[in-house]
Amino acid sequence: MHAIHETDVTVLGLGAMGSALAGALVEAGWRTTVWNRSAGRAGALVERGAVEAASAAEAVRASPLVVVCLFDHASVHEVLDPLVDDLAGRALVNLTTTKPEQARESAAWAARARIAYLDGGIMAVPAMIGQPGASILYSGSEQVFRTHGALFEQWAAGTYFGEDAGLASLYDFALLSAMYVMFAGFVQGAALLAPAGVSAGSFAAMAAPWLTAMTGELAGYAEVIDGGDYTVPGQQSLTFSNLGLFVEAITEQGVSAEPVAMVQRLVQQQVDAGHGTEGFARIVESLRHPAPGGRPSAV
């Protein structure tokens, strides 16, 4: 039923994301072998043309390219460590969400086992796979990235960051962190306006174009950060950026000011260190060099 492609592919892990990844390949005509640790996840994919393997080992042997999308770093090694001999000489693409150091550890493990290793961070929810707007960040083996580019394009736009396997995860975490923090800023505003009878929807209609316009400021902040001189003219000073009045006003409305109070702590740390007349971009130094004895950021 399916054309045999130069590159057959195996997908290990059929959670929501793994199923979406395998589904996109099946639809595009790749011969796709699938496996999941717990049974009963492959039915719909098999109906669409995927081949279900009876074991992870059988799945790995079926294709020169093995894609893993499992629960976490530990699951990846539980599944793959017993299969190093089968994986030797094959290409492994790890799309499991892992920390940069974990990606680097997997890359070193793969190098020892003569496995060509590419790490990836998915910037999409499962429903976006194969749709415009989805993006996957890759790092590790450039050869794997180049050889299988046509297959990766079935999932999302791909960007390659370099041989350091931890880079994709670093960029992934950096972009997703910025996103989650922005979302918290939005709910801060929505929570503040709610007691005055303003709907979150009305606020979203104003906040989305406002925040979009304000992303235009990021390049300017970045230029100051990269230049390393926070005294260059034309910046809003840290003293002017004091958000104490915001924290007070939000608290007076009976709402927690937690997101804004976080920013204020970053500002205050720099003001306390004598940098009040310097630019707002200097708050990055509060993250790079946390105050000794400051509140630990781990939760």
Next chain:
Amino acid sequence: MHAIHETDVTVLGLGAMGSALAGALVEAGWRTTVWNRSAGRAGALVERGAVEAASAAEAVRASPLVVVCLFDHASVHEVLDPLVDDLAGRALVNLTTTKPEQARESAAWAARARIAYLDGGIMAVPAMIGQPGASILYSGSEQVFRTHGALFEQWAAGTYFGEDAGLASLYDFALLSAMYVMFAGFVQGAALLAPAGVSAGSFAAMAAPWLTAMTGELAGYAEVIDGGDYTVPGQQSLTFSNLGLFVEAITEQGVSAEPVAMVQRLVQQQVDAGHGTEGFARIVESLRHPAPGGRPSAV
């Protein structure tokens, strides 16, 4: 030299913002009277055609419309309280940054003194006044807003939110809070990538379009928040939004995870309360109903 317009105008307070506001009016041909508490700030404006008053009382008496842009709420009342008799029957536009409750207090004070009061929040830096992209939020006397619309347009696009004088400040603080928190999210990402040799500029080039795309999610979150049912299908669950791995990864790079840890606390509070399977938008409830005994958000 200047045409006499139907509405002459007085501007009290010639800091960077007050000077920009007065300057835009002078340029547009309004007969503009200016005053500043400390001397020596009016020179450039007078050269361009403004009239400098010798006292605040003289300045107030010069025009039917009085604009104040002072340091804070206390300065406004220090300057204006002795002048209630002169202000009676005039229109007062207060563009000083104040809390919603302070704006309401000023409106009540003005009503007692038969002053028509309009409060405003400026969504711009001084250099943006009179330029595209600047915006001013107004609330309070609708009559003042309508009567002086042509003058306000010299400064920025104006939006009127209603007779409650605190609304402009509420919207102002809500939008600026969202902006400052988004900026903190950006520096979180920049600080995370820096140890890997990635410049803030490279990150900004990725983060700006990424965050812009993600503002597209705000309307969906708002719909869930306004609906009040965080169990509606199709949402990313709070459990899935656990950012513990992010906090770990960022800390492992030697960087403070303060911004992401803030989001994680909002998530964790809802998970701890048994809502882990519900949607991420539920973090707004962590702000609306802060956990008793939780860390105070005031700084």
